[in-house]
Amino acid sequence: MHSTGYIIKFTVIMTIIAGLILSGMFYATEPIAKKNAAVFKKRAILSSISSLLDKPLAQMSDDEVMDLFAQKMEQKVLNMDGAVVEGKAEDLSMAAEAKLDEADRKLPLFTYDGKDGKVNIIGIYGNGLWDKIWGYIALKSDNKTIVGSSFDHKGETPGLGAEIKDNPTFPHRFIGKTIFDDAGQYTSVKVMKKVTDPAHQVDGIGGATLTSNGVSEMMVRGIKYYLPYFKNNKN
Amino acid sequence: MADKEKTPLFGPKEKRLLWDPINDNNPVTVQILGVCSALAVTSLVYKSVVMAIAVIFVVAFSNLITSLVRNYIPSQVRMIAQLVIIATLVTIVELTLKAANYAIYKELSVFIGLIITNCIVMGRLEAFAMGNSPWRSFLDGIGNGLGYGVILIIVGIIRELFGKGTLFAGSPIQLNIIGKSNDLVQYWIDTSPGSMMAWYSNNGLLALPVSSLFLIGIIIWIQRGRNKKLVDVS
Numbered sequence: 001m002h003s004t005g006y007i008i009k010f011t012v013i014m015t016i017i018a019g020l021i022l023s024g025m026f027y028a029t030e031p032i033a034k035k036n037a038a039v040f041k042k043r044a045i046l047s048s049i050s051s052l053l054d055k056p057l058a059q060m061s062d063d064e065v066m067d068l069f070a071q072k073m074e075q076k077v078l079n080m081d082g083a084v085v086e087g088k089a090e091d092l093s094m095a096a097e098a099k100l101d102e103a104d105r106k107l108p109l110f111t112y113d114g115k116d117g118k119v120n121i122i123g124i125y126g127n128g129l130w131d132k133i134w135g136y137i138a139l140k141s142d143n144k145t146i147v148g149s150s151f152d153h154k155g156e157t158p159g160l161g162a163e164i165k166d167n168p169t170f171p172h173r174f175i176g177k178t179i180f181d182d183a184g185q186y187t188s189v190k191v192m193k194k195v196t197d198p199a200h201q202v203d204g205i206g207g208a209t210l211t212s213n214g215v216s217e218m219m220v221r222g223i224k225y226y227l228p229y230f231k232n233n234k235n
Numbered sequence: 236m237a238d239k240e241k242t243p244l245f246g247p248k249e250k251r252l253l254w255d256p257i258n259d260n261n262p263v264t265v266q267i268l269g270v271c272s273a274l275a276v277t278s279l280v281y282k283s284v285v286m287a288i289a290v291i292f293v294v295a296f297s298n299l300i301t302s303l304v305r306n307y308i309p310s311q312v313r314m315i316a317q318l319v320i321i322a323t324l325v326t327i328v329e330l331t332l333k334a335a336n337y338a339i340y341k342e343l344s345v346f347i348g349l350i351i352t353n354c355i356v357m358g359r360l361e362a363f364a365m366g367n368s369p370w371r372s373f374l375d376g377i378g379n380g381l382g383y384g385v386i387l388i389i390v391g392i393i394r395e396l397f398g399k400g401t402l403f404a405g406s407p408i409q410l411n412i413i414g415k416s417n418d419l420v421q422y423w424i425d426t427s428p429g430s431m432m433a434w435y436s437n438n439g440l441l442a443l444p445v446s447s448l449f450l451i452g453i454i455i456w457i458q459r460g461r462n463k464k465l466v467d468v469s
Binding site: 001002006007010011014015018021022025026029032033036037039040157158159160207 | 278307308309310311312315316319320322323326327330331333334337338341398439441442443444
């Protein structure tokens with residue numbers, strides 16, 4: 001049996017050692033982890049325009065991703081009235097913005113200047129079946145036709161709802177769809193069980209109706225936020 | 236690691252420490268421990284392998300450290316001391332993974348942190364490391380980690396192969412094995428061109444965590460069928 005004094009001494013020393021090791025470890029890895037997180041986000045954004053890139057995204061090194069962003073990506077932050085405000089789009093957290101009142105939110109806008117002309121990439125954020133889902137939608141410079149998309153989720157069911165991210169054909173289905181009808185009315189693009197209007201609808205994922213509905217809702221609401229900006233910046 | 240040591244350090248007893256948990260005393264199929272994470276991370280082989288390595292590291296080194304300081308740990312606070320050791324090692328794994336491969340860190344997310352609560356780790360510290368020499372404890376840790384990892388990888392291979400038609404998806408060496416290889420995939424990830432059994436359609440059940448429960452059950456059944464030593468236990 002050890003004395004109480006020994007036990008206290010033991011726990012204090014043990015805690016200090018563990019604390020020192022972990023804080024040292026944390027500060028040693030923090031800059032790398034931060035860069036990794038930034039590259040991870042940039043890759044997610046780039047994967048929405050993966051068909052327009054000069055090189056497959058998977059073959060691009062982290063530095064190439066950073067360079068591409070520095071050279072070919074223009075970043076803007078918008079307010080809900082469609083005006084450009086201070087800030088850099090990549091620093092904007094859509095999760096944090098979604099917690100604010102709708103009128104106070106800020107929106108990220110990336111403009112990729114590639115060989116096929118300018119492409120606007122917008123961020124959308126919504127609810128899936130179990131948790132949050134989000135995505136990036138790339139629009140041609142007419143701000144009407146979708147040229148690519150990428151989605152991610154926090155906790156959708158693997159094999160079902162998680163297919164919005166895991167199945168590369170899902171984001172591919174959005175390519176070529178338009179968010180306005182012929183009369184110029186906003187329609188967005190919806191995910192449907194049965195496609196009746198191929199210009200504004202895509203095929204859903206079998207067994208994941210609620211996640212598909214979440215994507216639809218996110219597409220309708222999320223793209224709508226950008227309409228004031230698109231209206232002010234017609235070209 | 237063990238093989239590098241000189242032979243006197245690696246007698247039949249040591250060999251049993253390594254081999255027993257892989258077969259006769261497997262932590263997952265015989266002791267039924269660590270099943271929760273075995274359900275959650277086995278949808279892809281790559282995830283299973285990373286998880287297995289993480290657990291092997293944590294069990295081996297927590298066993299080693301606990302055994303080294305076992306005579307100084309006051310028995311009243313031994314559980315807390317063990318937990319501090321485990322938690323420290325798990326956090327090291329987490330930080331390393333975050334720096335080394337962020338994508339897989341994101342995939343495994345909470346399950347790396349949950350190694351702390353994996354019964355295999357704490358169980359080995361209580362049952363073995365507190366009463367055995369550091370070297371043997373280290374081997375015992377490696378053995379138990381391997382025993383867990385083997386099951387994880389077997390389940391991972393079956394689930395990924397028949398659930399997705401691929402192997403090692405997400406890693407740099409993704410292979411399309413069966414089913415129709417998807418042309419679109421090539422936009423995003425490099426894939427080997429040919430694949431067998433083009434008529435095969437992926438089994439969605441195997442993509443769900445539930446399927447690992449069935450698979451582990453079948454593995455237990457096969458193992459008990461072949462290994463008579465295990466039958467009389469129940």
